[in-house]
Amino acid sequence: MFTGLQLKNPDLPFFSHLTLLFTHHLIVMKFSLVLGGLAALASTAVSVKVNPLPAPRNITWGSSGPIPVGDVILRTSDSHHHKHKIVRHAWARAWDTITDLKWVPAATEAPIASYEPFPTGAGLTKRTAVTISSVQVSIVDGDAELQHGVDESYTLDVAASSGSIKIHAQTPWQLIISDGRGGLIIEQPVHIWDAPLYPYRGIMLDTGRNFITVPKILEQIDGMALSKLNVLHWHLDDSQSWPVEMETYPQMTKDAFSPREIFSKSDIRRVIGYAKARGVRVIPEVDMPGHSASGWQQVDPQMVACAHSWWSNDVYKYHTSVEPNPGQLDIIYNKTYEVVKGVYDELSDIFEDNWFHVGADELQTNCYNFSTYVTNWLTEDPSRTYNDLVQYWLDRALPIFRGASPDRRLMMWEDVYLSDPHGTDVPRDIVLQTWNGGLTNIKKLTSSGFDIIVSSSDFLYLDCGRGGIVSNDPRYDVQSNPDGGVNFNYGGNGGSWCAPYKTWQRIYDYDFTTNLTKAEAKHVLGVEAPPMVDSVTVSNEFWPRAAALGELAWSGNRDASGRKRTTLLTQRLLNFREYLVANGVQAQVLLSKYCMQHPHACDLYYNQTVIT
């Protein structure tokens, strides 16, 4: 049984996307048809070159040539009609984009050297008899929730014989292009099978160190939906501010940066709903017990240790935090747990995801020299160590976190297991997010049996190399170029602890499962890129670099023969950047526009296999 939906198709534009999300048993489908225009198509012997990002796992092309796309009707084959609201809305958004943008993408791929040429079609002429007039979507089942591990695979077939595009699952796409004369065409036949390599493909938004407005958050979700990123890790708070409206402890938002820099419950619901409609999960993080001063101290100053200490990285043996401002939850003070439970339970009611991130990074032992509860606890029994203190936190806090939902999976930063101090018995069902030590830590964690999310700062931190994050820093008072000086400007060239800047090529070329056994590699559930940004810089930092990460985690960085395909990503990404901007996502420019219009002209090497 089909439910059809007629959509108006006015004079056709040049570029568009269609993001459809089908929430159904076992399958969440999300696809965009990105209609990319070839500006200068002649009316005969036209090549149709499309280059979707992320590249699908497998496309099989025919050579019958492109056919026109007419008034397209959406058909779905599921009787759960109520579920189709999401699909209809997605379709409507897509068609609006088609008609609004009138967009002509400049970047196409061209064959070079030993690379397999991108498949091309034959001419458009005399092929007007058949027209694509429907998108037929078949949905396996109607009840799957958008949660970790949901099946995101799909197949897509374009066939002139049926005049339709048949989709049996989900994806963003760039198949339909303008014919340069106001019409749309699509290459056919095309068969695509597609599914992600990794179920977790995320970016992290930090609204604790700087506020980010709701419209800017939604802008990121738009970019994510287009690049098949599916997890928004929302680092809600940090030491610096508490921006989340709370009913249990309304006083916490006294530590927002201002009354205008607070997320209301309806703001949060709006973000979650907007994300869900685009196949994006929202995983909240409340960073505890480190990185915790703002908010908590308003409930009870005693539950925060060292909040008013000098952070002391100038006299490091006294340092109470590695980044200003200090403050850690007092692990021994009993009321800490009462307040943590109140906050956690309230947030659990609003965030629907089965995963919750509870922080656990960068605990500094010196901070607890300011706590009589902790110092007494340590002296009461001289055999106690700071590792025992971390374990004490886990033993008391984990039941609170697990109590909120039996299905819940907890995430923590790797520090809880790898740093000094660390827990002595960290449960293996906690997903650890690795951000230090690159491949070394990935190996350590996976070989210890942890499921992990890879955020290695040397590859995936997008704010690196933009200068340090502290002031009054004499290390920058230099009168010659510090190039080459190891640690000359804190962390390397360009300053910042994780310098240098991570380019899209560095991100894409990161082989993060190198040297893992098969069993260890299975513990890698996905990847995530975190930067520190505010509303002004957020889109610029993420895009289009996060899209390179999207492809890395969706279909990998290698072609069928096992060679790195970074060179082929270039045009996809340059094109995608333009498309993001056209969709209102303020993405950074990567290369001169000339490079986009002249594939490979800007390659550093003519030899296309120098990247291995």
Ligand SMILES: *[C@@H]1O[C@H](CO)[C@@H](O)[C@H](O)[C@H]1NC(C)=O
């Ligand atoms: C902090 O307290 C611990 C435990 O009493 C002690 O070993 C350590 O030396 C103190 N740190 C400093 C910088 O005084």
Ligand SMILES: *[C@@H]1O[C@H](CO)[C@@H](O)[C@H](O)[C@H]1NC(C)=O
């Ligand atoms: C704190 O809580 C623990 C565990 O519930 C209890 O054993 C202890 O007596 C409490 N301490 C104080 C000072 O209330």
Ligand SMILES: *[C@@H]1O[C@H](CO)[C@@H](O)[C@H](O)[C@H]1NC(C)=O
């Ligand atoms: C992988 O393991 C091999 C053999 O132990 C070693 O030579 C190589 O350096 C490792 N590669 C990386 C990137 O760690």
Ligand SMILES: *[C@@H]1O[C@H](CO)[C@@H](O)[C@H](O)[C@H]1NC(C)=O
């Ligand atoms: C794609 O599918 C075709 C047809 O099933 C198959 O022959 C080909 O090997 C596949 N290519 C890749 C890269 O998996």
Ligand SMILES: *[C@@H]1O[C@H](CO)[C@@H](O)[C@H](O)[C@H]1NC(C)=O
């Ligand atoms: C291209 O570079 C690869 C990797 O360095 C090298 O093995 C190959 O010989 C080069 N090809 C040519 C034609 O120079």
